Amino acid sequence: MKKITLSAVAVLTLLPNVLSAEGFTLLSDAKFNGELRPRFESVSIEDSTKKDADAFSVRATLGLEAQLLGISGLSMKVDGTTVQTLGGTHYNDLSPTKDASYEIVADPEQTRFTQAYLQYKYGSTTVKAGRQILNLDNQRFIGSVDWRQMMQSLDAVSVTNTSVAGLSLSGAYVYSYATVFEEPTWDSKSVIVNGTYKISDMVKITAYDYMISSEKASYGSDTYGLALTGDLPVAMAKVAYRAEYAQQGDATFKTIGSVKKENDATYYNLDALANISGLLVGAGYEVLSGSTGSDGKTAFATPLATLHAFNGWADKFLATPTGGLKDMSLSLGYTAPGLGKAMAVYHDFETDKAMSEKNDLGSEWDILYTNAIPGIKGLSGLAKAAYFRGGDVSGFDKDVTKIWLQLGYKF
Template sequence: MKKITLSAVAVLTLLPNCLSAEGFTLFSDAKFNGEIRPRYENVSIEDSTKKDADAFTVRATLGLETKLLGTDGLSMRIDGTTVQSIGSENYNSSTNGQSAYEIVKDPETTRFSQGYLQYKLGKTTLKAGRQIINLDNERFIGSVDWRQMMQSFDAAVISDSTVTNLTLTGAYVWGIKGITDLPASETDSIVLNGSYKINDMLKVSAYDYILSSLHDTMGLALTGNVPLSITKIEYRAEYAHQGDASRDTDGGIVNAQADATYYNLDVLANINGLLVGGGYEVLSGSSGSDGKTAFSTPLATLHKFNGWADKFLTTPTGGLCDASATLGYTAPGLGKAMIVYHDFETDKAMAGKSDLGTEWDLLYTNAIPGIKGLSGLAKAAYYQGGDVALNTKDVTKLWLQLGYKF
């Protein structure tokens, strides 16, 4: 299957030169893009019966975008992506049978990560097929690009920016292809998102994410930049409510119940390159007898939120309160360095306990001089466990990564 997929991508790169005749052009103005991303990841968990994971993996993507039929606005894009392990697989990818090791969810897999038709008319764009969808800050809908294989959506998406400063996006999603090689999950979901930029200091975004057999989530976010004499302050203030699912997937949960809330406030100041910020995010939970549910964001790029140790990819039953502080520096040529501290608690006590632990996250990334498109990254997460069940053990994760885009 791997060879077939990569061969198909190779054939497609030749098509723009082959399928043309006098007076007729099937493909034209072909543009190619690609990425190679090798990575080392180490995972160690305190008092674990598993061996520490040492994962050497590489992601390679080859993409083609081309106009179709000589028609203005009509085009096609197709990306082939493969993830392969380098050397011994001393990690549990969830599919490689190495259960003696800790999990690094980067299984070997090859697929068409994108394959869609696109039509543009003025400032309206329609895409149909497998595609990457990233909305807002990816807290609810994202491509999970941190993992080596990205998350794709089988969907029809329409976006429009005809009205100045107003952007509207609507999507019907019938399949979700996650980061592993499992078959695409069937769904019958609708995604609605709109934003209006009043000025640089205020953009208002509203959304309704109708995930079939899961829940409906409606929310409002305010974002912007506030310039001051010595600094620029970026902020995000957001509230969302999660209610019963209004749509069902064939074979899925019928009339899925949900009752949860979300709110978040993030502030980051840039003082001549010095980064200082803080945030407080709450995903509400349940006491077990109050009829509430834990707020969830199953289609998000979850690694970006609540600590890079990925302890809270699933919201605890009692919910999650994440108070964070950020200190860093960024400058041309010097790259970006950050340290982030998290203090985690439940929204509602679980068995009389609420301490979900703390975490320190460290990051340094920079472009590597001399080669356009080449960058490097070093990253670490140190999670210290709390007293709530399943969250008591310390976790350490380390990453070293190169990325080359062309």
């Protein structure tokens, strides 16, 4: 499969020169893109019976975008991505051949098309059909999980429209999707609707309705909400804020398999980040409601989100605990041209509803430094660490340490 996929991408790079003749061109105005991303990741868990994980991996992507058949507005896009290990697999990659004696790093070796779609633009409307990357808003509900070496792709028909000044409308029907793991494509019958209206730099309103069903998780729900975002000038600072509320109920669109019948959960988030001449100071409070197990409620779920970006980089909360999650965070950092970006983030975690009469889900320190590497356009470096200190709730009571070193080159 790997050889077939990479060969197909290689052939596509030659098509603009091969498939053309006088008066007819299959592909024109070809643009190529690519990425190389080598990474080291280590994982250590307190009192674990498993060996510490040390993962050396590299992601390579090669893509082609071109106009199609000489028709104005019609184009195609194909990206092929491979993930390979360097120096052996000393981690549990969650693949069918996983080594369960190690801690988990969710980057299995695999090769596939991460995008392959047709696109048609007519005025302010764009339609895409096929495998595509879809990132909406801050990716809290719909995202490509780009932090992992293999990203998440959606097989969908999507439409965007920007014909009204300040208004952006997006809709998609997702009929299947491919996760970050080496596994079959999962069926879905999901409808995604998102609308954003920018009143000014200080106020942008986003309304959404995500009717999601997942064969993989035997899951179906309807999540609808409202978010206010913007940048506020306050004295010498520029304050970026987000205020959001969402309700999650029963699936209102056709679901797949055996799904939860009684979804009843809420979500809200308040956060702000002040930039004072490069000094970054922020705070946030996010709540995903939970259940006591006997109150008829469910834990708020986000099955298609870019989860690593939220609730700490140690990834302890990729699935919402039964009792829900409250995440209070404080951040401090600095950013400046040439100096890059440095950030330290502190999280304090609690349940929304007690689990076995306990609420403490632990705390976490996250540290990041990233910068462009001078001399080579498109090359950047990153160092990152997560230190999770366990609480008293079972399953969240062990300390976790994760460290990453990464280079990224895009062309």
